[in-house]
Amino acid sequence: MVSRPKQPPDPWPALTGLDPxxxxxxxxxxxxxxxxxxWNKxxxxxxxxxxxxxxxxxxxKMSRLAQARDLPLVDQEGRPFNYVLSDALLRGLDDVTARASGRVEMPELVVNERTRDRYLVSSLMEEAITSSQLEGAVTTQRVAKEMLRTGRSPRSVSERMIANNYVAMQFIREHVDDDITPSMVSRVHAILTEGTLDDPEAAGRLQLPGEVRVGVWSVSSDEPLHEPPPAEQLPTRLAALCDFANGRTGTGWLHPIxxxxxxxxxxxxxxxxxDGNGRTARALFYWVALKHGYWLLEFVAISRILRDAPAQYARAYLNTEQDDGDVTYFALHHVAVIRRAIDELHQYLARKGRDLRVAREAVGGLGINHRQASIVEGVLRGSxxxxxxxxxxxxxxxxxxxxxxxxxxLEDLGLLSSRREGRQQVWEPVAGFDQRLSELSKSHTLTVD
Structure with a gap:
């Protein structure tokens, strides 16, 4: 439950009469x-x-203003947003740089070209699912991943949101070195919202003057939490944001993250x-980060962590808006989310590495390829x-x-059996899979390209 934070008091009267x-x-x-x-805390x-x-x-407030740096982006009243490079923010940005860009040390599963695509695809799926769930998509992880892996057509608006998000993430991967322009942002939005809007013509189109502006409202109190700028300002504001995202505006150096x-x-x-502003925002975050060489973030699903704590995500926005456009609040929250996501990626890869070692021991001598080994691994884990x-x-x-x-x-080896489901051939583990695998590992050697 999110409500508008208490408005900070005017700081200057409180300083009257204080000893310098x-x-x-x-x-x-x-x-x-x-x-x-x-102020609220x-x-x-x-x-x-x-x-x-x-x-x-x-x-x-005086101390922060003395350190604040203006951004080349303004609120709807024309006042520049600003930020403070606090110790906490500097530490966080340094940690993300050390662990997500350049020649960072990562498990073989990510650096090995034979296996990295598998984990990249899984991460893209995770981000597509959770980013859509943040905006109301209702389906389980299992059903959503089954849809993406099999390529079946979405059966609901929720599934369509997830499928669109997956396509959009792949689009960004393909265009990561291109400039981010208003037309490209509109294209990303059109991909994200295809088949999900009440008005199909609104996909990829900025809101127009005369339309009711889409704001953010509190579910608990029905009060407006954020009223966005008038639609008349949107083309100019989006062009300014694209220039900023491409690094063409502003004085001085700004950390890429x-x-x-x-x-x-x-x-x-x-x-x-x-609709779809949140999904578009998170997609553009990935685009800018990847453009600047933070390649590990391809494997990180930040939306899953944001989904698990949506109130903190919303408050980071509200604190910035209520404290004279100080984006430090939002930056600190977002950096903490990235760091946690990187931590969880390392934990996940450690688990997968252990699973893979078990699978390799089980299939030792069979000579099957890494894709087939992943099937064996999945069956052994029951997933x-x-x-x-x-x-x-x-x-x-x-x-x-x-x-x-x-x-x-794998079917020829007696590990899988197949059957027809309509036009589709489906493979399943045979009964006694573990025993059959044990027999094969003792008596067979197969060479597969």
């Missing part, structure tokens, strides 16, 4: 603040000795489209019970002929 030495001492302490608290804390809560806020985060923020703030050429091909990014050959070879 007290102010200077408090400002030095604020400069080193570990927590970048909004700071007012519940015990202030430094000799200060009221209001005075503490005023001194903290911070640029990607601010791009994400602005799409949510401006609300260019009638895979049904395969088609389409689902196997989608999981490993190979053509149908290659996928079908993989499955038929």
């Amino acid at each position: 030495r007290t102010v200077a001492q408090a400002m030095r302490a604020a400069y080193r603040e570990e927590e970048y608290l909004p 700071l007012r519940h804390k015990t202030p430094p000795e000799g200060l009221t809560v209001e005075q503490w806020w005023a001194v903290t 911070l640029r990607a985060i601010v791009t994400h923020f602005m799409v949510g703030y401006d609300h260019y489209f009638v 895979a019970t049904r395969f088609t050429a389409a689902s196997h091909g989608a999981s490993h990014d190979v053509v149908l002929a290659t996928a079908r050959a993989d499955l038929r070879q």
Whole structure:
């Protein structure tokens, strides 16, 4: 449940009559603040000795303003958004750079070209599913992944949202080195919303003057949480955002991840489209980050973490808007999400590495390829019970002929059996799969290209 945070008080009256030495001492302490608290949280804390809560806020605000840097992007009143490179933000950005770009040390599963596509496809699917669920898509992970892997047509609007998101993520991968332009943003939105809008003509089109603007409302109190800029401003604002995303505006250097985060923020703030703004914002975050060489983020699904804590995501927006456009709140939240997602990626890859080692031991001597080994691994873990050429091909990014050959070879080995479902051939593990695998590993050697 999200409600509008309490409005910060005007800081300047609270400074009247304060000893300058007290102010200077408090400002030095604020400069080193570990927590970048909004007024709504700071007012519940015990202030430094000799200060009221209001005075503490005023001194903290002064310290932040002294450090703040303006962005070449403005709110709807024409005031520039700004940010502070606090210690916490600098630490977070440095950690993301160290772990997500350049020649970072990663498990063989990601660096090995034979296996990386499988994990990349899985990550793209995860991001497509959870980004859509953040905006209301209702379906299970299992059903959604089955749809994406088999390539079957979506059966509901929720499934269509997920399928569209998957296509959009692939589109960004293919165009990562292209400029981000208003027409490309509209194209991404059109892909994301195809077949999901009440008005199909609204896909890829900015909201028009005269249309009811799409805002953000509180579910609990029915109060407006955010009213976006007028539709008349949208073309100019989107052009400015694209220039910013491509690094063509602003003075001084801006950290690439911070640029990607601010791009994400602005799409949510401006609300260019009638629906799908959140999905578009998250897709553009990936585009900007990948464009700047943060290749590991292809394997990270940030939307799953945002989905699990939607109120924190919303408050990061609201705190920025209520505190004079200070994007630091949103940046700190987003960096924490990225770091957690990278942590979980490493944990996931460690588990998968252990699973793969078990599978390799079980199939040692058979000579089957890594795609077939992944099927064996899935069956042994109990997570895979049904395969088609389409689902196997989608999981490993190979053509149908290659996928079908993989499955038929496993059938020839007596590990899978097949049957027809309409026009489709389906493979399933044989009864006594473990015993058959044990027999094969002792007595057979098969060479497969």
